[in-house]
Amino acid sequence: MSSDLVISNARAADGGGVNLHISEGKIRQVSSEPIVGAPVNCTEIDATHLLLVPGLVDLHTHLRQPGKEGAETIESGSQAAALGGYTAVSAMANTSPVADSAGVVEQVARLGREAGLVDVFPVGAVTVALEGKALAELSAMAHSLARVRVFSDDGNCVSDPLIMRRALEYVKSFGGVIAQHAQEPRLTEGAQMNEGVISSQLGLAGWPAAAEEAIIARDILLAQHVQSRLHICHLTTRGGVELVRWAKAQGIAVSAEVTPHHLLLTDESAVGYDSVFKVNPPLRTNEDVLALRQGVADGTIDIIATDHAPHSKESKECEWDAAAFGMLGLETALSVSALSLVSNNLMDWAALVERMSTAPARIGGYTDHGSIAVGANANLAIIDTQARWTVDRDQLASKSSNTPFHGLELPARVEHTIFRGVHVVRNGQLTGMKYE
Amino acid sequence: MKHLLSIDDLAIAQVHELFETTKELATITSGQNKKLPTLRGKTIVNLFFEDSTRTRLSFEAAAKKLSADVINFSAKGSSVSKGESLKDTAQTIEAIGADLMIVRHAASGAPRILAESGWVQAQIVNAGDGTAGHPTQALLDSYTISQRLTSGGYDFNGLRVAIVGDILHSRVARSNTALLKKLGAHVTLVGPPTLIPLGAPSWGADICYGLDDVVPTSDVIMMLRVQSERMKNSYFPSEREYARDYGLSKKRLSLMKSGAIIMHPGPMNRGLEISGAAADSPASVVLEQVRHGVYVRMAVLFTLLSGARDGIQA
Numbered sequence: 001m002s003s004d005l006v007i008s009n010a011r012a013a014d015g016g017g018v019n020l021h022i023s024e025g026k027i028r029q030v031s032s033e034p035i036v037g038a039p040v041n042c043t044e045i046d047a048t049h050l051l052l053v054p055g056l057v058d059l060h061t062h063l064r065q066p067g068k069e070g071a072e073t074i075e076s077g078s079q080a081a082a083l084g085g086y087t088a089v090s091a092m093a094n095t096s097p098v099a100d101s102a103g104v105v106e107q108v109a110r111l112g113r114e115a116g117l118v119d120v121f122p123v124g125a126v127t128v129a130l131e132g133k134a135l136a137e138l139s140a141m142a143h144s145l146a147r148v149r150v151f152s153d154d155g156n157c158v159s160d161p162l163i164m165r166r167a168l169e170y171v172k173s174f175g176g177v178i179a180q181h182a183q184e185p186r187l188t189e190g191a192q193m194n195e196g197v198i199s200s201q202l203g204l205a206g207w208p209a210a211a212e213e214a215i216i217a218r219d220i221l222l223a224q225h226v227q228s229r230l231h232i233c234h235l236t237t238r239g240g241v242e243l244v245r246w247a248k249a250q251g252i253a254v255s256a257e258v259t260p261h262h263l264l265l266t267d268e269s270a271v272g273y274d275s276v277f278k279v280n281p282p283l284r285t286n287e288d289v290l291a292l293r294q295g296v297a298d299g300t301i302d303i304i305a306t307d308h309a310p311h312s313k314e315s316k317e318c319e320w321d322a323a324a325f326g327m328l329g330l331e332t333a334l335s336v337s338a339l340s341l342v343s344n345n346l347m348d349w350a351a352l353v354e355r356m357s358t359a360p361a362r363i364g365g366y367t368d369h370g371s372i373a374v375g376a377n378a379n380l381a382i383i384d385t386q387a388r389w390t391v392d393r394d395q396l397a398s399k400s401s402n403t404p405f406h407g408l409e410l411p412a413r414v415e416h417t418i419f420r421g422v423h424v425v426r427n428g429q430l431t432g433m434k435y436e
Numbered sequence: 437m438k439h440l441l442s443i444d445d446l447a448i449a450q451v452h453e454l455f456e457t458t459k460e461l462a463t464i465t466s467g468q469n470k471k472l473p474t475l476r477g478k479t480i481v482n483l484f485f486e487d488s489t490r491t492r493l494s495f496e497a498a499a500k501k502l503s504a505d506v507i508n509f510s511a512k513g514s515s516v517s518k519g520e521s522l523k524d525t526a527q528t529i530e531a532i533g534a535d536l537m538i539v540r541h542a543a544s545g546a547p548r549i550l551a552e553s554g555w556v557q558a559q560i561v562n563a564g565d566g567t568a569g570h571p572t573q574a575l576l577d578s579y580t581i582s583q584r585l586t587s588g589g590y591d592f593n594g595l596r597v598a599i600v601g602d603i604l605h606s607r608v609a610r611s612n613t614a615l616l617k618k619l620g621a622h623v624t625l626v627g628p629p630t631l632i633p634l635g636a637p638s639w640g641a642d643i644c645y646g647l648d649d650v651v652p653t654s655d656v657i658m659m660l661r662v663q664s665e666r667m668k669n670s671y672f673p674s675e676r677e678y679a680r681d682y683g684l685s686k687k688r689l690s691l692m693k694s695g696a697i698i699m700h701p702g703p704m705n706r707g708l709e710i711s712g713a714a715a716d717s718p719a720s721v722v723l724e725q726v727r728h729g730v731y732v733r734m735a736v737l738f739t740l741l742s743g744a745r746d747g748i749q750a
Contacts, residue, residue: 200635203544203568203610272552273545317553318522319543321566 010047013350025421055087055379060305067096072310079397085381085414093125100125100136102144116434152179187211238291260336275323310400335410382416457735475504498733544568574611592621601660
């Protein structure tokens, strides 16, 4: 076990001064006064002018292992997460083999523990092999050592309404949630980018907003009907925000996420056909971006999730139609979100941290995360909100380099990450220490 | 000009210059099948990832009339069908030796990726990419219009052009709209709403769902090839219904303005988008389009590979 840690002179998200004593992985003391009584050999982090927050929690992460270890591994993805200020990630099920059985989710969880940099919570597939035809053994995954609570066929939509209804009902017995990738498949056959002015000019097949909104509307009604919990993955449209706003007003148990890239980029990025901007769901219009920001600010959208999607060089180094969908997110999420929301005065840091840590921990049922409390596991991040840095795709911990933010100067830098009391990131660098 | 990728990249002065070069090359080489030595020693590769016999032949004829060496690559039966990437194919072709690549690809943007990725140093000409663009087709179409309707001038103000058919899947429609607007023409896109992109109003053309509304007032009626497989995706219910609503029938031919011309990029589906009567009528300039295509492509290759027009020598 690592030595005691003392964090001094930090600023809390609410603006007050805060000092912290961590021992044996747990938070022992939280105080506005300097810590007294810590062992002399403890490690001290001088956090003067820095913001102390609960470690970030990602509800939507593609770690590619098992199956595509060339693009990312659970270890490299954990490194990227820790550098991004995360202490928990949710490994999506679209691996090879698919995480649709207790055996696979337990393997993912075990590899996460071995990496020891963040908690890796496996997401279980809703249907066998993500095919949308038959329910996977959801209960077996829930009661496995991996204790899965979030289920998603992400990458595919659970498009069959009856299967979706059954899934929503079935997970009620163990408090699960279905995270839906909302994409009506017939309306998006061959789709390459948002359908609109830009797609018509570029000659790329369109992905209409209605294809996302139709599924969101349907699933909201199903969740209401069977009184279960629905989570909407990566919301991208103004209409989707309106639907979720309506559902919440009716008291329906729906939560929604947005990605940092959908909060910043628009479909105009596709001009030039650089496939680093190819992502699913696609980048939308500026009007959508503004509605998404407003949705996060007013709480309609509960959380920001990365949809971190590493891809090997060869799956992006090609013509647009042939390129894989997806972009990196873990190492830039906090900064890109701060740029979209805090820099634009739509939210303060306290609200941003709620959307990136507290709320996703609550939705995922990750009880060790999302708060700073005496006696809890010390899962923390320390942020320099005044710093600026420039994204360099060749300097990322991810094994892939498909970030759309290469060369962009961003605000806010993660200085330290503490995972279960272990100082895994110091001054923006991995320390080499891990939780064992 | 290093590449020809899109009409949007061309300044109006460059278009005029290309047309002047076309005119000059046509004058020098027409009739007697004369060949110019201008591009001797240059190697041009037809890099065709999608079948298109006529476009390939047109480029090949253009290159040969300028004495370039021509290598033809077609994806069928090549390593591409075994999964070779665009990058590897292009680099392989360049290693064999290519000063300029004429690229036809089913994916929109593929020629631009080749030109801008740094994978190859060769110059790139877009010979049709996905549903994005077909700039030499647009150039040859506007050149043909200038020869027929504006006495060789390139000011199309006052000309009304109707582009009819499957606008959604047509690179020809996109490039033509862009170039015709640049030259001052009034463009109307005509077709069933299922085959007109939702974003098309941003192109600066009018949109019309009824062919009969535009036939009597158009100076140019450009018919697009309709692929009957579109029917399977419910873009329209039947060939018969399509032909009735959007085919250039004998009746519609009779309603055309006097002096107006009919264009078609080929190959024509007689009886579907165009009747035999229209295709063979004196108003049809389809074969002129093909003839001009060779000269326009000569002008493009000449301009890209040897620069100034005053270098033309018989």
